[in-house]
Amino acid sequence: MIVSTTDSIAAMSQILSASFGPKNQGFQVGQNYGSINTEFHLSPERPETPPQPFATIPFSRDPDFVDRGDILDQIDKRCSEPAGRVALVGLGGVGKSQLAIEYAHRIAVGQPDIWVFWVHAGTQARVEEGFRTIADAVKLAGRNQPKADIPQLVYSWLSNERNGKWIVVLDSADDRDVFYNADHAHGVTSSDARDRRPFATYLPQSRNGSIIVTTRNKDLAFRLTGRHQNMIDVGPMAxxxxxxxxxxxxxxxxxxxxxxxxxxxxxxxxxxxxxxxxxxxxxxxxxxxxxxxxxxxxxxxxxxxxxxxxxxxxxxxxxxxxAILTTWQISFDYIRSKRRTAADLLSLMSFFDRQGIPEWILGNPEIASDAMGPRGEDAGKLDDSGSALLWRYWSRVRRLFHRLHNRLSRHPAHPTTVDEPDDHNWNDNSSIIDGETNGTRGEFEDDVAMLRDYCLITTNEVGDEFEMHGLVQLSMRKWLETCGQQETFKQQFIERMAASFPTGEYENWVKCSNLFAHVQVALGYKPSKETCEIWATLLHNGGWYAWSQGRYEVAEQMLGKARNVRKKKLGAENLATLASISLFALVQIGRGRWKEAEKLFVQVMETSKAKLGTDHPSTLTSMANLASTYRSQGRWKEAEKLEVQVMETSKAKLRTDHPSTLTTMANLASTFGNQGRWEEAEKLEVQVVETSKAKLGTDHPDTLRSMNNLASTFGNQGRWDEAEKLFVQVVETSKTKLGTDHPSTLTSMAGLASTFWNQGRWEEAEKLFVQVMETSKAKLGTDHPSTLRSMNNLASTYRNQGRWDEAEELFVQVNVDTQMLWH
Structure with a gap:
């Protein structure tokens, strides 16, 4: 009779086939009337000769490899320590794997007695595959058994110091779940006991071995290496x-x-x-x-x-x-699947300038609500100087209402994780930037931590500003476009910036300076119909600030777009539109385009008179601006007539010490000076300087401007010592407060140089004139009137020193450029 055994049928069949042939399987006996017990004893695996150490690096050495500082030395130092572990941490595409490949080949060539094992650690299946490769490489006994526990076999072999030295490279170990998620099985052949064991526990801390990890995940790098000192940050190349x-x-x-x-x-x-x-x-x-x-x-x-x-x-x-874009988008997908709010935060950050992204704009859920601003006729509640007093009042009321509404209707925050994301299905518009659905401060910090862990953002030393690589931002925006969410986050960026960027008045300059780079980025975005008015507001304020800093080219771009959008959406006679036109015209003055500015100011003045009345502050401002264009063109009488009218009305309507009144008085004094009426000019300028110091402070730009004008008046009267003293004070303060290349600073430096020139101090005058000329060329352009004036002054200085050739060359150049300017 045929009797089966308790051993595997497959193994028995194999042996019997070998013994009796395929058609005669089993045990043959004669007659038997009792029971028969049999046992099969499979012969043990034939022992294999242990191989000599070698490397399992799946990539050839790169002939174009570039040694990057001491990174390879750092790897070698840590791998030379007993049970050494080191992680190369950085953004995808920065060369972590290439560094590991080069180091692995150097070890394989220079120290052939060391095993070098390469494991791709991107998924659990590939880690299993890598461990199987190690088992095969060292010919581990029992590895081919059906129930072989390959990770345990490899772990035991690596732990045995008699097997020699080894290095294991865990490449692309980006997913924490691969090593620490105990709920995931390692494979279909794994036992239940090993299913519950984290894969990280199969990485021995053996004195004879070292582990090199390449990863985008700082948190995982720390877990696998145990110390921050074992982590090497790999960034872009020098x-x-x-x-x-x-x-x-x-x-x-x-x-x-x-x-x-x-x-x-x-x-x-x-x-x-x-x-x-x-x-x-x-x-x-x-x-x-x-x-x-x-x-x-x-x-x-x-x-x-x-x-x-x-x-x-x-x-x-x-x-x-x-492809570099695809490389990074893999990280975006992963973050989106693990923590939606972190993906939202990164999405918003991708629309800012790459540097100096302020935490207070990102982390404040109420900022976006302030961006809505007035619409339609409400948007016209701006005076022509752009002071936006009524708008600010309206915004504060709206902000208070929004906060009250939030407290009354607050609903639970959106969950910060999603178990089963649906391929970027962001139809639910609530997000970290929604304001009403934003989570706690702790959740925001968790989002930031995750983005930092994946090397997608960095912080400054204080930790209140973030930075992203420009190409990462580009990749993120493309990813959002693919997901159908680019416009959503672009709109959020525009709204937050519009709510955060103030007007260009002096007291806001520090804040404007910190945020201006982000406004420049916004200039390049095409807004949706819903956000175009808000975008125009942002560009209006950004252009205002740029004009105040003498950055006329970018100011012209911003104000030109703001003017066009407001004209189309609000109408040509809307006061918000007129405010942008006024600033645009002031930029034209700054660029020496008097005729263009005059035409625009006439338009603004006539509309303001019709809509607001002759004595309205906005109308008076437009009249004063128009007078400035007359004065710049040498039309003194026309300028004087307008300025007297504006000054008298301002005194009556606003009071004598109002900043607008003081500005008008200073303008009228300049017109007097242009006509050689020095005593009248000085009388007004002294009054303006004293009042400005008292009301605005000594270092306020308006005060400095009035002091500069008074110094010029002293000089024009031959009072050089008084002029020099005042000019020196203005120049030093202007350099500190406004910057060396600010147009007002350059004007004061030119005034001081002229004072030196009139005192016969040629070398001192030349030094200043050269500095003014070079800066004017770079800042304003070669053909700007201020640049030409400085060149002419320098030429005169050369002439007075007997340097005829240099003087002639400059005079000729000034003459040619001036003719081109006016024709």
Missing amino acids: QADALTLLEKKLGSLANPDVAADLVEALDLVPLAISQAAAYIQARAPRSSAEKYLAEFRENECRRVGLLGYSGGDLRRDGWASN
Whole structure:
């Protein structure tokens, strides 16, 4: 009879087939009337000869590798310690794996008695695969048994110091769940006991071994290495290293004239540089470094196209994309799946300038509500100088109402995690930036911590400002576009900035300076219909600040767009529109375009008279501005007539010490001075200076301007000592408060230089005139009237020193440029 055994049927069948052939399986006996008990004893596995140490690095050595400072030395130092562990931490594409590959090959070549094992640690399945590779490499006994516990076998082998020294590289260990989520099974063959055991416990702390981790996740890096000192931050390359990499990748196609600009445009990220080089080589000779850079700078759409290129790279994992944008979007997907509010926060940050992103704008849920501002006719509650007094009042009332409404109707915050995200399904519009659904301060900090852990943002030393790589922001915006959420977060950015960026008045300059870079970014965004008025408000205030700083080019761009949007949405006669037109006209004055400014101010003045009346402060301001254009064109009588009218009305309606009245008095004094009426000018200027000091302070720009005018009047009367003393005070204060290159500072420096010139102090005058001329050229342009004036003054200084050739050259240049300016 045939009797089965308790051993596996498969094993028995294999043995019996070998003994009796395929058609005669089982045990043969004669007649038997009792029971028969049998046992099969499988022969043990044939012992395998242990191999000599070797490396299982799946990538060849990179002939274009660039040694980046002392990073490899740091790795070697930590791996030389007993049970050494080290993690290379950084953003995707910064070269962590390339550093690990190079180090692994150096060990394999230089120390052949050390085992080098490579494990791709992106998923649990691939870690299992990596451990199986190790088991096969060292020929572990029992590894082929059906119930073999491969991780335990590898762990035991690695823990046995008699097996020699080893290094394990855990590459792309980005997901904490791979190593620490006890609920996930390691594989279908794993036992229940091992299913509950974190994979990190299979990494021994053996004196004869070291572990190198490459990861984007700082938290996981710390968990796997145990100490922050074992973590090496890998960021973008130094410029010199980036240039070397580009030169190696491009060879003869590298253009040294544009190389530095190209690697800087690519944020010095190695993968981006390598892919750019691959793109150029694939399309040469029709493409070049210079053409690539020009295309890259065209617009955001073209940048996305170039960065989406995926050239082959033998030293990157076959499962990973070589395109830098896709590389980062994998991180966005992961963060979105684990913590939605962190993804929302990163989405909002991607619309700011890459540096100086203020925490107080991101973390305050009520800021966005302040951005709505007045609409329609309410938007006209601005005077022509843009003071926005009624608007500020309206905003404060609205802000108080919003806070009260929140307290009465607060509902629970949206959950901060999602178990099963639906492929970026963000139809639920509530988010971290919604205000009413924002979570606690602790949740905000958790969001920031996660983004920092994944190296997507960094903070300044104080921790109150954030920074992102520009290419990461671009990648994030493209990802949002794919998810259908780009407009949502762009709108949130515009609303928050509009609510946060103040008017361009002097008392707001510090705040404006800190936020202005973000307004410049907003200038390039195309707003939706819902946010275009808010966007116009932001650009109006940004242009106001830029004008006050003498940054006329960007001011013109911002105010031009604000004016156009307001004209289209609110109408040409709306007071908000007129406010933008007025500031735009002031910029034209700053750029020496008197006729353009005059035309605009006439329009503003006539509309203001019709809508507000002749004696309304806004109308008076427009009249004063128009008078300034007359004065700049040498039309003294017309300027004087308007200025007298404005001054008398301002005194009656606003009082004598009102800033607007003082400004008008100062303007009238300048007109007197232009006509040689020094005593009348001085009388007004003394009054303005004394009142301004008392009302505004000695270092206020308006006070400094009035002091400068008085100093000029002293000089024009031959009172050089008095003029010099006052000019020196104004120049020193202006440099501190306004900056060396501010137009008002340059005016005061030119006045002081003229004083030196009139005193025969040629060298001192020359030094100042040269400084003024060079700064004016850079700041205002070669053909600006102020620049031409400084060149003429310098030429006169050369002439008085007997330096005829230099004087003649400058005089000729001034004459040519002046003719071109007026024709």
